Every structure is written in structure tokens, then in C-alpha cells.
Amino acid sequence: MFILRLLIVFFAWSNLLYADDTLAYEEEGKVAIKELAMSLKKSLKTVLKESGPIAAVEYCNIAAVDITDRISNSKSIFLKRTSLKVRNKDNVATSWEKDVLNNFENRKRLGESVNSIDYKEVYTDNNNKSFFRYMKAIPTGKVCLTCHGSNIKPNLRTRINELYPEDKAYGFEIGDIRGAFTIQIPLSN
Numbered sequence: 001m002f003i004l005r006l007l008i009v010f011f012a013w014s015n016l017l018y019a020d021d022t023l024a025y026e027e028e029g030k031v032a033i034k035e036l037a038m039s040l041k042k043s044l045k046t047v048l049k050e051s052g053p054i055a056a057v058e059y060c061n062i063a064a065v066d067i068t069d070r071i072s073n074s075k076s077i078f079l080k081r082t083s084l085k086v087r088n089k090d091n092v093a094t095s096w097e098k099d100v101l102n103n104f105e106n107r108k109r110l111g112e113s114v115n116s117i118d119y120k121e122v123y124t125d126n127n128n129k130s131f132f133r134y135m136k137a138i139p140t141g142k143v144c145l146t147c148h149g150s151n152i153k154p155n156l157r158t159r160i161n162e163l164y165p166e167d168k169a170y171g172f173e174i175g176d177i178r179g180a181f182t183i184q185i186p187l188s189n
């Protein structure tokens with residue numbers, strides 16, 4: 001009886017530890033996303049203001065990936081941006097990410113605010129390795145329409161097509177889900 005009780009206490013405790021762990025990973029993921037979002041927004045604004053949208057597209061072409069990789073590597077977590085309609089093929093969604101993005105679209109339709117739509121899960125792969133996975137929706141703001149809206153200026157459209165012949169990331173409206181940040185962190189146990 002005593003052993004049973006001890007076991008129950010132990011399992012309750014280890015579950016608690018597990019929940020705490022997940023919270024820590026979630027916090028770590030959110031910090032990385034905030035850092036990336038702020039970094040991208042700041043660079044985009046500066047280049048747009050100083051050099052205009054064509055230079056900004058050329059800048060995004062290289063810098064967005066570099067900034068994402070730098071933050072990802074410095075924190076040893078997997079971090080990227082994705083969407084159901086991508087401009088950059090490297091950002092294409094995995095099937096899990098597609099499911100989550102479709103679920104985000106449903107939640108938006110049901111009235112949830114895009115600013116707070118997110119999803120987390122603990123996932124175990126075929127090699128029995130566990131990961132914390134997290135996605136957070138990215139809303140479309142006014143500034144985004146210059147390059148992701150329905151009325152992209154012809155000379156800008158031409159440059160985007162040159163860089164991204166298979167571009168699908170246009171036709172968005174303010175308040176749409178432009179895509180999502182996605183995070184994967186290996187669990188240490």
C-alpha cells in the first residue's frame with residue numbers, strides 16, 4: 001500500500017516536472033519568435049524607408065533567411081516562417097504545419113483574434129525522440145500589402161517574379177493570416 005502511494009506520488013511529481021519543462025520550452029520558443037519578428041520588422045521598415053520596396057525585396061531575399069538562421073543557431077532550436085501560400089520555396093509548410101495552418105484558418109473563421117492564435121504539442125518521432133513543437137500565426141498588416149497584397153506595383157511585381165517565379169504569397173488583405181512562425185525544440189529526456 002505504501003509502495004503504491006509512493007508510486008502515485010512519484011508519477012504525479014514526474015508529470016508535474018514534465019509540464020514545467022514544456023512551459024519552459026514554450027517560453028524559450030516565444031522569446032525566439034519575438035526576437036525574430038522584431039528583427040525582421042525593424043530591418044524591413046528601415047530598408048523600405050531608405051531605399052524603397054524593390055530594394056526591400058532584394059534585401060528580404062537574403063536577409064530574412066540570414067536573420068532567421070542566426071537566431072535559430074544562437075538558441076539551438078529549429079525556427080522558421082511558413083505559410084499556406086509561400087513566396088520563398090524554402091519556407092514551404094510540412095504536412096504537420098499545413099494541418100496547423102488550416103486549423104488556424106478555421107479558428108479565425110470562428111472569430112478568434114489572429115494576434116493570439118497559436119498551437120503547441122509534444123511530438124515523438126519514429127526514433128523515440130521527443131520534440132516540443134509550437135506555431136504562432138502572423139497577421140497581415142497594412143505595410144505587408146505593398147509586397148503581399150492584391151495591387152502590387154508593376155515594377156515591383158516584375159522584380160518579385162524574377163526572384164520568385166513560383167510566388168504564391170500575394171492577394172492578402174489586412175487581418176488575414178499571412179503565415180506562421182514555427183518552432184521545434186528537442187526535449188532533453
Ligand code: HEC
Pocket residue numbers: 044053054056057058060061064065081082083085086087088089091138139140141143144145146147148169178179180
Ligand atoms: C518589401 C516587400 C515585402 C514586404 C513589405 C513584406 N514582405 Fe513578407 N516577404 C517578402 C519576400 C521577398 C519574402 C521571401 C523571402 C523570405 O522572407 O524568405 C517574404 C516572405 C514572407 C514570409 C515567409 C513565407 C513565404 O511566403 O515565403 C512571411 C510569413 C512574410 N513574408 C510575412 C510578411 C508580413 C507579416 C509582412 C508585413 C509586416 C511582410 N511580409 C511584408 C517581401 C516582403
